[in-house]
Amino acid sequence: MGNFPLEGRCQCGGVTYRLLQEPDFIVACHCRECQKLSTSAFSITAMVPAGAVEFSGELAHWERSSDSGNINAAKFCPTCGNRIYHYNPADPGRIKLKPSTLDDTSIIQPTTHIWVSEKQDWFEIPEGVTVHEKQM
Template identity: 55%
Template sequence: MTDVSYPVKGQCQCGNVNFTLKTAPKMVIACHCKECQKLSTSAFSITCVVDAKNIDIQGELKQTSRTTDSGNENIGHFCSGCGNRIYQLNPAAPDMIKFKAAASLDDTRMIVPAMHVWTSEKQDWVVIPDDVQQFEKQR
């Protein structure tokens, strides 16, 4: 991973939500499940797992909620202006943020997936490097 100077700032597409990532993510995951494909309108979604204390988020957020395949609740927080997803969390583990807006950071060099999950639902044309962990379903 390339050296990144923290904190790293970023903002949603319209600029109404600003965030500061204070430290490197604990993990970067690419999820290929159908829900993440819908969320990202792409082949997969990138998630940076961070401790809630290590990210500051400012701006008006709205939220959605859905039940995952494991039965957990997944609460998504998004910008009320442009609709960009900022983060998700499981209310049973509120100290862990699944930061979805990582590509909106001013410096994105730390966005290198160490793991790919739900590869059973990935698009056929996506090629995952052999040296990266892969799981057919959620880890």
């Protein structure tokens, strides 16, 4: 994939980070909440160990319950509102990095698509990826 570490930042540059290693995997989520988040057909998440990312700058917090009953918490820039990562407080060792905030986005190659039961009709899932109707 890329040459690590990779640098990332929010839109205004108030939050920066370094991704120290390759993500465990990258997923595209087509649920309605992710469509709202991305203002597009899906959002992209890179699953990484929490220790694989070094953050700088102030991060604001927001959370909601998911369909499974887990908490889906989000960290974002309080100035520009750009989401940086999500996480489940019950599993603080793993974060769901929003990799479109990386300076080099060439690592964004989702191998799994989830919540395709809520996918936009106009979007076609690429061949050769794993597909889940709901959560994996």
